[in-house]
Structure formats: structure tokens, C-alpha cells
Amino acid sequence: MKRNALVFVALFVAILAMLASGKYLDRTRKHGPLKLVGNVQGLPAPDFQLPSLDGAKVKLSDFRGKAVLLNFWATWCPPCKVEMPWFADLQKEYGKDGLVILGVAMDDSEPDKIAQFASEMGVNYPILLGTDQVSDDYGNVQYLPTSFYISRDGTIVDKMTGLLDRKDIEEAVKKTLNTTSRPTSSSQQSQATAEVKPAVKDAAQ
Amino acid sequence: MRKNPAVPLIALLIAGFALAQSPGDKLPSVIMAPVGNVQVRAGASAAVSLDFRIGSEFHINSHTPKSELLIPTAIKLTTPDQVTVADVKYPPGQDVSFPFSPDEKLSVYSGDFTIDTVIKAPANAAAGTYPVTGTLRFQACDHSACYPPKTIPVQFQVTVVKK
Numbered sequence: 001m002k003r004n005a006l007v008f009v010a011l012f013v014a015i016l017a018m019l020a021s022g023k024y025l026d027r028t029r030k031h032g033p034l035k036l037v038g039n040v041q042g043l044p045a046p047d048f049q050l051p052s053l054d055g056a057k058v059k060l061s062d063f064r065g066k067a068v069l070l071n072f073w074a075t076w077c078p079p080c081k082v083e084m085p086w087f088a089d090l091q092k093e094y095g096k097d098g099l100v101i102l103g104v105a106m107d108d109s110e111p112d113k114i115a116q117f118a119s120e121m122g123v124n125y126p127i128l129l130g131t132d133q134v135s136d137d138y139g140n141v142q143y144l145p146t147s148f149y150i151s152r153d154g155t156i157v158d159k160m161t162g163l164l165d166r167k168d169i170e171e172a173v174k175k176t177l178n179t180t181s182r183p184t185s186s187s188q189q190s191q192a193t194a195e196v197k198p199a200v201k202d203a204a205q
Numbered sequence: 206m207r208k209n210p211a212v213p214l215i216a217l218l219i220a221g222f223a224l225a226q227s228p229g230d231k232l233p234s235v236i237m238a239p240v241g242n243v244q245v246r247a248g249a250s251a252a253v254s255l256d257f258r259i260g261s262e263f264h265i266n267s268h269t270p271k272s273e274l275l276i277p278t279a280i281k282l283t284t285p286d287q288v289t290v291a292d293v294k295y296p297p298g299q300d301v302s303f304p305f306s307p308d309e310k311l312s313v314y315s316g317d318f319t320i321d322t323v324i325k326a327p328a329n330a331a332a333g334t335y336p337v338t339g340t341l342r343f344q345a346c347d348h349s350a351c352y353p354p355k356t357i358p359v360q361f362q363v364t365v366v367k368k
Contacts, residue, residue, distance in 0.1 A: 075274045076344055077351040079305035106353065109274070117274065143350045162350035163305045 040159045045070070045150040046137035050104065050128040053115045058102070058128055061154065066100045067176040068150040072130065072141045074107045075117045078127050079163035080145040086166045090173055091125045099150065101125040106135060106144060149173070152181035174183035208296025222330035234263040234345040234352065241291050246368055248328035250291055255280070255320045255359065257341065264315040265343040275344070276354045280320055282339035287330040290337075294322040304348055326365045334364045343368050 045068075049059045060068065071087060073080035084103075091101045105114050105127055118127050135141045138148065149158040149172045157176045160168070238256040244253040259265055266275045282290045296319060298312030324337065340356040 007241070061359050074353070076276050076354070078275075078303070078309070078311065078346065079349055081350060113274075142352055144352075145350065162347075164349075 016135060017199045025144065029178055040139065040148075043156050045154050045156050046134075047138065047154075048134045050130065050134060052100065053111050053118070053127050053129070055059070058126060060150070063100050063102075063150075064154055065152050065181045066098045067094075067152055067173070067179060068148075069099065069101045069173060070138075070142055070148040070150060071106065072104045072135070072138070072146045073110045074105060074108055074144050075106070075109050075114060077144045081121060082163055083145055083147075083169070084118070084123055086121045086169060090170060094177060098153075099173060099177060103127040107142065149174075150177040151176060151179035153179065154170040155179075161195040209293065213259065219258060229332070234260040234355075235248075235265060235343055235357060237341065237357065237359060239332060242334070243363045244366060245288065245324055245326045245363055246366055247326050247330045247332070248368060250290040250323050250325040251363075253322045253324050253361065253363075255322060255361075256317065257314075257320070258317050259315055259345070261316075262347045263345045264301070264303075264311075264313040264347075265345045267293070267312040268295035269298060269312055276342070278314060278343045280322075280339060280341050280359060282322070282337055282359065284337050284363075285335045287324050287326060287335050288319050288337065289327070290322055291340065292321075293361040296320070299322055303346075324363055326363075328368075330365045332365050332367050334362050337361050337363055 025138055045060060047061045049057050049058065053060050060070070069087065069090070071083070073084070075169070087101050087103070091099060102125065103118070103125060105128070107114055109117075111129060114127060114129070138146075143161045145163060146159070146161045149160075151157050157179060158172045160172065236258050238258070240253065240255065243251055243253050265278055268277050268279060270277050278295070280293060280295075282293070284290055296314065298314060300310040301313055301315075302308070302310050320341075337360070339359040341359050342354060342356045344354040345352045
């Protein structure tokens with residue numbers, strides 16, 4: 001008898017758990033768990049210094065005055081592959097307006113393999129070698145692709161996770177390009193920007 | 206001791222609920238069903254099936270993904286001297302296209318999958334119960350994004366009995 005009561009309670013709890021999870025899943029399906037826009041908006045983008053594939057040290061703060069699309073990706077991430085040619089197109093189209101795309105490879109692969117992969121994807125923007133520290137600084141980036149759109153004055157305009165439509169990405173790029181920058185040392189910016197080379201020289205503009 | 210066949214199923218069911226509640230979170234997306242005590246005679250071998258369940262929103266690469274850049278599912282087992290792993294057989298992957306790459310088929314596991322192993326005890330193995338431990342490494346994705354590679358522990362007991 002007592003055992004039956006316990007089984008009944010266990011079943012009741014299980015059903016409640018199912019209902020709760022169903023409701024949660026339904027909500028996330030409607031609104032999408034993929035487009036996490038919200039509490040990071042308006043926060044200063046954490047600065048970092050990461051090595052690029054050609055060995056240069058690249059600092060985010062070198063790009064003050066530019067609109068930065070910071071894309072976390074990996075070679076083992078098929079959805080990331082889809083975005084990369086789009087990013088290359090956007091870099092071509094909006095580079096003259098001040099867009100800088102930085103790819104951060106969260107990969108254990110050798111830099112040569114990452115470079116080869118980037119080349120095959122037609123990447124024409126710098127690829128940096130990511131670290132756990134930069135992942136942590138950006139909220140423990142676990143879900144790839146994840147992109148941060150960073151205004152000309154270094155604040156986060158938007159964060160997008162998962163593969164989205166190209167249209168959504170382009171909208172976020174335009175929104176980021178429309179930000180204004182605070183006065184800063186232009187000579188410092190141009191010098192730093194000049195040091196950064198695209199991942200694939202042949203594909204560069 | 207008689208093994209209750211419902212126990213692994215209930216464990217998978219409970220863990221399945223936990224997974225279902227956390228899409229996009231960092232919870233493990235693969236769980237292993239408990240393995241009953243495996244009995245093997247000294248000088249003989251025993252088949253051990255290791256059952257895994259992948260969270261309903263996820264898939265993982267099979268043991269033989271179609272690109273060298275993709276991270277294969279792989280099991281590593283460590284045994285004491287009294288038993289050895291004589292064979293490991295992975296299930297074939299399902300060739301599936303996903304919305305993020307409709308023209309490309311990936312070899313994946315989703316739902317439940319089983320890795321079949323064979324455990325052998327040498328003829329001179331001492332009777333007793335021994336732990337077999339290891340890890341399953343996998344890399345999970347959902348329909349629009351991927352998680353970093355992850356390992357989960359694998360553990361079961363093997364009891365060697367004399368001939």
C-alpha cells in the first residue's frame with residue numbers, strides 16, 4: 001500500500017516535470033532559443049588580444065571607430081560554415097563603411113588546418129585563435145556560431161547565437177554601422193587596422 | 206541478483222526529462238544507461254552492450270563522420286589486468302541532411318544508440334569483480350548550432366568466475 005503511494009507520487013512528479021518541460025520547449029520554439037538578444041546589449045565589449053593566423057597580435061580595442069562583427073566559430077561546426085561566405089560578402093560590401101569582421105576560431109585544430117578551412121570558405125577577414133579566457137569573457141561561449149555586434153565606441157549592439165538568416169545578419173551589421181564613436185586617436189586606429197591581415201591573402205580585397 | 210530490466214529505462218527516462226528542459230544550456234547532451242553486472246568465465250568472453258541516449262534536440266557525429274574536420278564519437282575503455290576489451294563495434298551512422306546544410310549529408314547518431322563491446326577474461330584471471338572505466342567523446346549539434354566536444358564517463362563492473 002505504502003509502496004503504491006510512493007509510485008503514485010513519483011508518477012505525479014514525473015508528469016509535472018513533463019508538463020513543465022513541454023511548456024518551456026514550446027515557449028523556446030515560438031521565440032527561438034537561438035537569438036539571444038537582451039542583457040548584453042549596451043555592455044562594453046570585453047577587450048582581448050588574440051593571435052591571428054599569420055602570427056600578429058590583434059586587440060579588439062584597436063578597432064575603436066569601426067563596427068565590429070565578432071564571430072565565434074569552429075571547423076567542426078557545420079552551421080558555422082554556412083555563415084562564413086556570407087560574412088565574406090558583407091566584408092566586401094560594407095568594409096568601406098567601416099565594418100570589420102573578426103572570426104574567432106574556438107578550435108583545437110592546428111592553425112594550418114584552420115587556415116585551409118578558412119580559405120575553402122572564401123574568408124577575406126582576419127581569423128583569430130580563440131582561448132578559453134576570451135570565451136569566458138564573452139559569457140562562456142559554448143554554442144557555435146555565436147556573433148557579437150560591437151559598436152564603433154566598443155559597446156555590444158547585439159548578440160546572435162545559432163545559424164540565422166543572412167538577412168538578419170545584414171540587418172545587425174547595418175545597425176552596428178549606424179553607431180557613432182566617441183573621439184579617439186585616429187592615428188592609433190589606422191596603424192592597428194593596417195597590421196591586421198585577412199586570413200587568406202588571395203581572397204583579400 | 207536478478208536484474209530488473211526496467212531500471213535502465215527508468216534512468217534514461219528521468220535523464221531524458223532533464224535534458225529536455227535545457228535546450229541551449231551546457232548540460233551533457235548524451236547519457237549512458239546503467240549496465241548490469243557482467244559475468245564472464247575465466248578463459249571466455251562476454252558481450253556487453255552500452256546504451257546511450259542523446260537529448261531529443263541534438264545529434265552527434267557517428268564514429269565515422271564524412272569529414273576529417275568533424276569529431277567522431279569514440280569510446281575509450283580502461284580495464285584491470287583480469288579482463289580485456291576484445292572488441293568494440295559502433296553502430297553505423299544515419300546519413301541525414303540538416304536545415305543548415307540541406308545539400309550535404311552528415312553521418313550522425315540521434316535518439317538511442319548502442320556500442321557493442323566484448324569483454325574477455327584470460328584463463329588465469331582471478332575470480333572477482335572488476336571495474337571497467339572509460340569515456341565516451343562526442344560532439345553534439347542541434348538544428349542550428351553546435352557544442353564543443355565533450356566526454357562523459359563510462360563505467361561498468363565485470364565479475365570473473367572460475368570455469
